[in-house]
Amino acid sequence: MYQALRPSRSEFVALRHLNHHLRIWGQPVAGQAPLVLVHGWMDVSASWQFVVDALQTQRWIIAPDWRGFGLTRGDGPPPDSYWFPDYLLDLDLLLDHMVGEQPIDLVGHSMGGNVAMMYSGVRPQRIRKLVNLEGFGMPETQPAQAPDRYAQWMDEVKALQRGESALKAYDSAAAVARRLMKTNPRLPQDKADWLAQQWAAPNANGQWEILGDAAHKVVNAHLYQVPETLAIYQRISAPLLSITASDDSMGKWWKGRYSLAQYHERLQAVAQVQTAEIQDAGHMLHHDQPQALAQLIENFLA
Template structure:
């Protein structure tokens, strides 16, 4: 199994009527800028361990499990609203750093969160790193009735148990699932991740540590015009990192392309686009050493 080089400590923090689980590596110190790393959809904070181990410097790193993921319990809800992630992050920074600007990294859904948060609270961010937080395809108002109907239909499916996440007979089964989803993931990392991505239940099964309600379609349309106005306020330097595998083509089949994403980034005042070769969407698993060097060069 993968051998951790930099152990973390777990902390539980009260944030907005929830008890947030936060993984912390290193210690705060004068002159050390906190590095906040937020994970993506159906992932956990522990997922950054390989990158943390690959850093050359000793950083003070703060990485939460988002609400309803990992060891942060789900709120009393049957669906999730995107602005809650921004507010949770705002309260998290209040708790750990007060008014001190941070270096902020987000992957996938977390990348979308940090891009939005950075435009709303630019004074809190020194450097921002977006790991394939592409946003969503453009929507139009005519889609609203169908979107709301889908949302309500999926709430009923969730209640009926039709959207439950699969449980596995062992941690080995979880590891095999991770390796099937990402063929680049080695056995040692998969075995280690499985025990953080899932947890053993009372009946001996291994359940994914993610609330099934995260699968419910968002009732709100994705408004690119609103997103663009937020991106324009990203006053800090921004690094947008992409993997050589084009995930947008795989996910959206032409409905949303990498070229469209790059067009949106043109409104960001100070943005650099970087690419990691031989990597898929889970670049922090595939090429942690390369990603660590990119991040450290950018925030230096």
């Protein structure tokens, strides 16, 4: 199994009726911005371990488990759907608690990249430098889609309440690892075995359950608004490095409804942008090429 070169430690912060789990590497360094890493949908903070191990510079690194993922838990039953602005407020309060007013270097992957982009436009003074790993946003929508979207949201919440949307449980950690390798054929066995024990945990019956709330699968009731997104992007004052993988995730997901070219067009709203592509990598580029990714991030942050 993969052996972490720089093991993390866990801290918990109680905010907004949630016990937020933070994975921490290193200690604060005078004159150095904290490095905050935010994970994607159906992922966990431990997912950053391979990149942390590949960094050449010692940093104070903070990586939260988003609400409904990993070890972040609430006081009561989980919600029946999630609202994107909650991630912004959760991050804002966690930064208040951990770093105060000190500007940070913020790196986000996928959904976390979307949160990082939005947060950096809403709180531009808090971000020194920003790195977005395949946080593309969503396809453009039209008002005429709203009635069906609300109906879809209601139907999916009802299905969740009937127990029809539960996440699959696995017989063993090895079965979870096989699932991870099926999703990402580039993931080697040793990393899959290690990730499986971070991504899932055994329940009372001995089955391994994914550390993610099934309600995350419920569609957002509100349509994605590109004009709002661009207005927020225009407020980003930090230099941005946008990193994509050589595999075209956009083409696979959206089938022509939203393209990589359209994403790069949206990035023109940001004042200072650099772009980079990592070869021989898919959407989970922080698993596929952690050394190449770490070098790009370090060069940019320096």
